[in-house]
Amino acid sequence: MDEIIPDEIRESIILEITPTVDEIKQQQHIISTLTKALRIYSEEIGYAYSFIESQGSTGRKQTQLKGTGDIDLFVALHPQEHERTLSLPIKERNKALDRKLDSMVDDWFIPAFKDIEATNVLKTYSQHPYLSLKYLDTEIDVLVCFDLSKEELAANGPVTAVDRTVHHTRFVAERLNMQLREDIRILKSFVKACHSYGDICAVGQMGFTGYSLELLVILQNGLNNALHRLKDLHQNPIDIKGRSLDSLLKMPPFRDNHIFIIDPMDTNRNVASSFSKRSYDWVRLKTIELLDIRDGDIDDFRNLIIESPIPTDPLPSWLAPHCFAYTFRSDGLHHYTILRDKIHRYARKIASKLQNERTGETRFGNILYEVYFEGKQFGLGLVVERITASDTYSRKGPPIGIVGSERFSEVHDYSYKRDGYLWVDENRRWTVASDMIEDLIVKQNIEGLSFEEDSTEFTARVKNVIFRYVLPVELDFSVKGTV
Numbered sequence: 001m002d003e004i005i006p007d008e009i010r011e012s013i014i015l016e017i018t019p020t021v022d023e024i025k026q027q028q029h030i031i032s033t034l035t036k037a038l039r040i041y042s043e044e045i046g047y048a049y050s051f052i053e054s055q056g057s058t059g060r061k062q063t064q065l066k067g068t069g070d071i072d073l074f075v076a077l078h079p080q081e082h083e084r085t086l087s088l089p090i091k092e093r094n095k096a097l098d099r100k101l102d103s104m105v106d107d108w109f110i111p112a113f114k115d116i117e118a119t120n121v122l123k124t125y126s127q128h129p130y131l132s133l134k135y136l137d138t139e140i141d142v143l144v145c146f147d148l149s150k151e152e153l154a155a156n157g158p159v160t161a162v163d164r165t166v167h168h169t170r171f172v173a174e175r176l177n178m179q180l181r182e183d184i185r186i187l188k189s190f191v192k193a194c195h196s197y198g199d200i201c202a203v204g205q206m207g208f209t210g211y212s213l214e215l216l217v218i219l220q221n222g223l224n225n226a227l228h229r230l231k232d233l234h235q236n237p238i239d240i241k242g243r244s245l246d247s248l249l250k251m252p253p254f255r256d257n258h259i260f261i262i263d264p265m266d267t268n269r270n271v272a273s274s275f276s277k278r279s280y281d282w283v284r285l286k287t288i289e290l291l292d293i294r295d296g297d298i299d300d301f302r303n304l305i306i307e308s309p310i311p312t313d314p315l316p317s318w319l320a321p322h323c324f325a326y327t328f329r330s331d332g333l334h335h336y337t338i339l340r341d342k343i344h345r346y347a348r349k350i351a352s353k354l355q356n357e358r359t360g361e362t363r364f365g366n367i368l369y370e371v372y373f374e375g376k377q378f379g380l381g382l383v384v385e386r387i388t389a390s391d392t393y394s395r396k397g398p399p400i401g402i403v404g405s406e407r408f409s410e411v412h413d414y415s416y417k418r419d420g421y422l423w424v425d426e427n428r429r430w431t432v433a434s435d436m437i438e439d440l441i442v443k444q445n446i447e448g449l450s451f452e453e454d455s456t457e458f459t460a461r462v463k464n465v466i467f468r469y470v471l472p473v474e475l476d477f478s479v480k481g482t483v
Contacts, residue, residue, distance in 0.1 A: 004224050004291060005186070005305075009298050013305055014182050017189045019066045027058050027069045030138055033116060034073055038142075041112035047104065050076040050147035055165045057210050060173040063184045065192070070139045074166065075104075076147040079159070086146075086159060094128075097160070101144050102129045109142050124335035127161040132335060153266065167265045172214045183223035186305060187213045193307040194286050195469060196279040199337050202310060202372045203469045204276025205344050208283065212261050212271045219264070231287045233259045233272075234280065240264050281473035310372075312460035315467055322479040323383045324434060325462040326441050327452050330376040334448035339378055342446050343371045347380055350440050354384060354433060357426075361393045364433045366477055370470050372462045378449060379462035383471070384433045386480050391431055397422035 005013070019027075031054045038052055056072040057064035079086060085096045105123045109131040113121065120134040131142040146159045150167055158164055176184075191197045191208050201207030216226040219238055229238065237245050237260035248254050248262075254270055258277045263269040272280075290304050315323055330339055351367040365385030372379045397412070398405045399421055409415050412424045430436035441451060471477065 004227060004293075005301055009296075009301050010182075010186070012298060013186060013189070013301065016306060017065050017185050018182075019064060019069065023066065023069060024062075026136065027064075027071065027138070030136055030140070031058070031071060031073065034071075034113070034135070034140065034142070037112045037116055038073075038075065038109070041108060045108060047108050048078065048081055050078050052076070053166070055162075055169050060169055061176065061214070063172070063176075063181055063188070063210065063214060065185055065188055068192075071141070072165075073140060073142045074162065075109075075142065075144050076166065077144060079146045079148060079152075082146075093159075097128055104144060105129050105131050105142075120332075122333070122335065124338070126335075126337070150265065164263070164265055164269075168211050168263075171265055172211070172218065175218050180217055180222065183217045183226070184214050186223055187217055187226055189307065190286070190290065190305045191283055193305055194283045195307075195310065195465070196283045199340070200373075201276075201279055202465045203282045203370070204279030205340070205371070206274045206276050207279040208275060209271070212275075215261055215264070215271065227287055227291060231284055231291065233261075234284070238262060239267070241267050278470065278473060282469055285473060310461040311464045311468065312457045313464065314460075315463055319383070319467060319471075319479065321387055322385070323381065323463050323466055324437055325379055325381045325459045326437075327456075327459060327462075328378045328380070328446065328449040329452050330378065331448050331450070332376060336373060339446075339448050340371060340373060342449070343378055343380055346444060346446060347371060347382070350382070350437065353440065354382075354436060357393060357395075357428070359395050359426075361395055363389055363393075363428070363430070364436075365480065368466065368470055368474055368477055370462075370465050372465050374458070377458050379458060381462040381466045382437060383466050383477075383479070384437075385478065387433045389428055389431050389433075392425045392427055395424050395426050397424060 003010070035052045042049060052073065052075050053059065054071055055074050056070070058069050058071050082100070085093060085100060088096055102123075110121060110123070113133065113135075116135060118133040118135045120132070122132050123129055124132050128144065130144065133140050133142070143162055144160065145162045145165065147166075148158065148163050153164060153167065188197065188210060191213060195202035196204065196207040198207055198209055216230060216238065217223060219240070220226040220229050229236065235245060237243065237248055239248065239260060239262040241262070243262075245260070248260055248270075249257070253268065254260070254273070257270050257273050259272045259275065259280050261271045263271050286304060290301075293300050293304075314320070328343065330336070347369040351369050354364045354367045355362070357363050364387070367385070368383045370381045372381065397408050397415060400417055405422055408422055412422075415422045415424045417423070444451075
């Protein structure tokens with residue numbers, strides 16, 4: 001198979017996306033400094049642990065991209081020393097673990113870093129409490145896991161959501177060579193250029209994780225095969241056991257999954273289960289574009305593989321009246337993933353109310369939304385099929401002649417018969433989509449976020465996410481003027 005990216009272009013891209021020697025040294029210095037601080041303080045207060053080790057791309061794998069050296073520092077506990085907690089029923093166990101890990105963050109992690117000039121020190125929560133901070137301009141998460149063997153994981157499953165991560169790191173690191181490491185960096189850079197990478201993606205609620213892309217390259221033996229498999233992933237799962245798409249979809253844990261990258265460390269787990277369909281659909285579209293390049297120059301490849309800022313161009317005239325964007329600002333006390341998930345839940349609620357009347361009749365038609373954030377700013381973008389609705393709508397009542405139809409007629413003395421049913425014409429409260437959206441936005445209180453008036457470049461980027469990345473994969477969506 002011919003190489004998708006010509007050698008001379010590949011070398012140029014690798015040079016652009018690979019961290020410098022100084023960047024890697026800085027990351028290693030940070031890891032060493034934080035690890036030493038945790039070890040010293042653990043000796044002072046008597047906290048026992050199995051190991052402290054950096055996981056993720058900046059750890060043993062060294063698959064990080066230039067300028068993206070976030071660090072995940074794992075503190076592993078001996079399960080034998082927490083047998084009483086781990087033997088509890090699951091609900092009680094999780095509550096006890098929350099209390100235990102909460103106290104570890106308060107009594108160990110935070111005091112350990114008091115002398116290293118860290119900033120943005122914040123106890124936050126995922127499955128269990130952990131610490132996030134910033135040190136030497138690097139974002140760091142300090143998490144607790146249990147030091148479980150592969151056999152223990154296979155037999156009993158993990159205790160925390162990150163117990164498998166150490167084994168993921170070892171699986172990837174043991175299979176890497178220089179060529180595969182470069183291939184992984186190119187694939188990561190490509191997905192980042194699609195704005196569909198990880199939990200900070202602009203397209204969908206969750207994009208591809210680094211581990212999933214590492215598996216794609218390793219299990220497909222290189223970038224070329226990985227890209228071709230990525231294009232067909234919705235039809236052709238990656239599974240070391242060779243199970244078909246149909247057989248995987250019949251398994252209860254997988255019934256709602258749309259793509260599959262089965263974890264080689266746990267073949268009952270789909271690494272891609274949390275990835276948004278929209279993220280995959282957009283990456284797939286761009287993958288086809290990349291594979292279709294013929295005799296391209298460096299700019300053709302760079303435009304697809306190197307991330308560029310989301311544009312701020314004005315929307316086309318056919319879309320602008322249908323697209324709305326609103327900005328919220330974080331109070332800085334909540335982790336961005338918590339706020340992201342809150343806005344997604346909020347957006348689903350707004351979209352449902354806009355789409356239909358309370359009784360189910362169509363109001364403003366189909367609604368698309370997307371959430372985009374950077375720093376402390378969180379944007380909600382909406383595109384509405386119909387920007388206005390008629391003053392009234394017909395509501396379907398019960399079939400004529402059944403028990404209750406007479407009561408319906410008495411309550412609604414203006415009801416009428418049509419197609420074997422009773423109907424009533426109701427007045428709409430909202431006939432202009434923008435008025436309803438603004439009312440819902442103003443009335444909504446999202447803990448950790450405050451609504452702010454904004455017509456800046458940030459808002460323009462929110463709208464461009466909708467226009468450039470969402471609409472191309474939502475092929476059934478169209479915009480109309482009125483009902």
